[in-house]
Each structure stands twice: as structure tokens, then as C-alpha cells.
Amino acid sequence: MRVDEAEVEGEILAASSKDQALVRLFAQQEREILADWVSTLNLGETKMTSQEAESQGRAVLHALGKAVAHGNHGDMRSAEYADVRDVLQAFSRNRALQGFSPTETATFILSLKRGLLGQIRKAAQSEDAFDLLWRVNQLIDQLGLFTVETYQKTREELIARQSKEIEELSTPVVKLWDGIVALPLIGTLDSGRTQVVMQNLLETIVQTEAEIAIIDITGVPMVDTLTAQHLLKTVSAARLMGADCIISGIRPQIAQTIVQLGVELNVVSKATLADALALALKRTGRVVSKLRAKSLPALQEPAAEARG
């Protein structure tokens, strides 16, 4: 029987007769395998519809069938498997980006075992069964590992991109007044961020012709010697540009830490951003004063109109 079928598929010269059992499995039972596969997936617990699963499964099976027909089932990295890798990579990347768990992603591929093994039980003769099972197992394990690896890589890319975005987002320099800019620091201050922060600050100083820069560290979770050193670097770079720095927002605990570490912050510092702004205004020759109650209607006018 096998001799007959080997004649049918005579063009596959490289494949041994045992390999051809696998080739036949894919070529002839693709539909059954797919049906078995999709029914094995516990779709109720995933975010996937059965149509999606079916179309993705068909794509994988199709690519896999072609790859196996080329005769090389040992090595997923070989050229014959390029299509399979592409399909799996796209699938796995999508899963990762859509927030599927690694288990959900890997289970999809590993469930293919059920479909394939079922068909083997029906078709294969006893002496070949073990060999075929072993090959199928090896193949699917490789597919599974590849999927998880791609998933992992995509997640890592995602994390790297997000942390870069956070880095850029969290270092705005805002103009508080003519000649006064503020730099509200949020998050840990490492050397990479210090570089970004410093550059942003100095460029804004040039643009706005600022005389005073207020560095607010309310959002910095902890200050160690390294952070302090980075702060001082920023301060002295700003000073070289002709701008004075005021550090504000030092929380009580951080103040204690700084003193206990023995760090010398030779910079004017204020407890709150408001105090720092008041000092900056005073230094640039401005006065903030309170108006008398009678001349304060501006904020109440809209309400009065609404009533009238």
C-alpha cells in the first residue's frame, strides 16, 4: 500500500518512505486535522472567535504542509520552513500586542497535536505509529517554542518602546513666567534621563531666554548619591548658560536622606514649587500682591450672568 502511494508522490525524492507518511498526513487530512484542532481549543476562555481560530489554523497547516512536503522535518530554522516561521511570527506578534497570555498563545499551537495524533491513530500502521508520533511531537514542540519566543520578543519590544515614550513624556520644561522656566521631574533620575533632561532644559533656556530655572523633584521617588550628582550636573550646566537654578519639592524624607548621605546640595532650595516661584519672581524684580476685595469680580462674572 505504501509503495503505491510512494509512486503517486514520486516527485519527492529526498523524503524517505517514513517521512512520506507525514507528508501524506498533511496532504490528505488537512481538513480533518483542522476540525479536530479547532474543536480542541477551549475558545470559551479565550478572546478568539472560532472563525479566527479556523483561518489562522488553516494558514499554519497550509504552510506546514508545504514545508513538510519539501522533505526536511528536523530543523525549523531551515529554508523550507520560512513560510511557517512567517505565519507563526505574525500570529505570535499579534497575540502579544493584543495582550493574550503566553499560555493562550502557546496552547493554540500545542493543540495541533491532538488533531495530528488523532489522524495518526486512524491511518498509521502499528510499527510506524511510534516513529510518526515522535516526528510529529518534535515538530510541534519546535513550533510551540518558536511561538513563545516570538511572543516574548514582541513583549520586550513593547516594553522598550513604552519606557522610551515615558522617558520623553516625563521631561517637559514649562515656562512659568517671562524668564522663569520650571522642570517638573517625575520618576527615577538615571544617567540616561539626566542627559535628556539636561538637553531639554538648556534648549528651553536658550529659546525662552530664561534667567531662572526651577527644578521640581516632587515626583522623584528617591534621591541617592548618584541622583544628587545628576541634579548638581544639571544645575551647573544651567549656570554655565547663565541661568540660576532653584530646587523645589524636596519631601521631608528625601531631605533626611540627603543629609544622612552627606550629600552637599550647594543650590538654593525651597520646599514647594510655589515658594520657588515666589523667590524667582522676587529675583527678577516682580511683586505679587493681593487686590482689594472690590476689584476682584473677574472670576464671579460668568456665574452672575447665568443667574441674570
Add this chain to the structure above:
Amino acid sequence: MDSIPILKIGSALLVTIQVDMHDQLATRLQDDLTERIVQHRARGVLIDISALEIVDSFIGRMLANIANVSRLLDADTVVVGMRPEVAITLVELGLGLPGVKTALNAERGLALIGGVSAAGEAADDADDD
């Protein structure tokens, strides 16, 4: 040998560095400037480095030296127009130039050395509270 021109405006000396500084030029500038401070009895020195794109530790030290020398001769030094990249480089080199006054541009720099005697001290007093 070329040198960097030193202009006298009132009681201040004005130096604009518009070429890439090499070490010889820097030494020459130090010598010239010292002589001119004494000659004109200058009270302030303004060094504009807005055209300077590259600094190294030698130039950084030259600026600090000029400031120290002029302080001995009773003149204030202010460095103006430093570019952000230059500022970052100097800080990374560990040259924060303590003792050198700085300003964003020549206008503010002149105000700084022109009004040092009265307005500057008044402002310092006001900041203390």
C-alpha cells in the same frame, strides 16, 4: 601670529571668540587680556563664546584662569552665550567653572558687570529671607 581682538567699552573689556580656539591662541588671549586689564584699569571682562562649538578641558581651564586672574586685578569676568552642547560637555568634563559669572547673552552680561557695584548687592540682600 593672529590674536583675538579685545574691545574696550566704558570700564569693561569685550572679547568675542569667533574662531576655533587652539591652545596657542588661548595662551595669547590670557596674556593680552591681563595686560589690557591693567592698562585700562578695567572693572569687568565680558567673554562671548556663542560662536564656540567645541571646547576641551584646556579651553575650560583657560576661562577659569582668566576669571581668577581678573579677580586678582579687581575685575569681574562674565562668560556669555555658551551653547547647550558646550555646557553639557564642560559639566561632563567636571569643569563647572565655579567663580566664573555667566549670562545668556552679551546684553545681560554687560548688565551684570556694569551694575555689579550697587544693584547686584541689593539683589543678593533681598534673596536672603
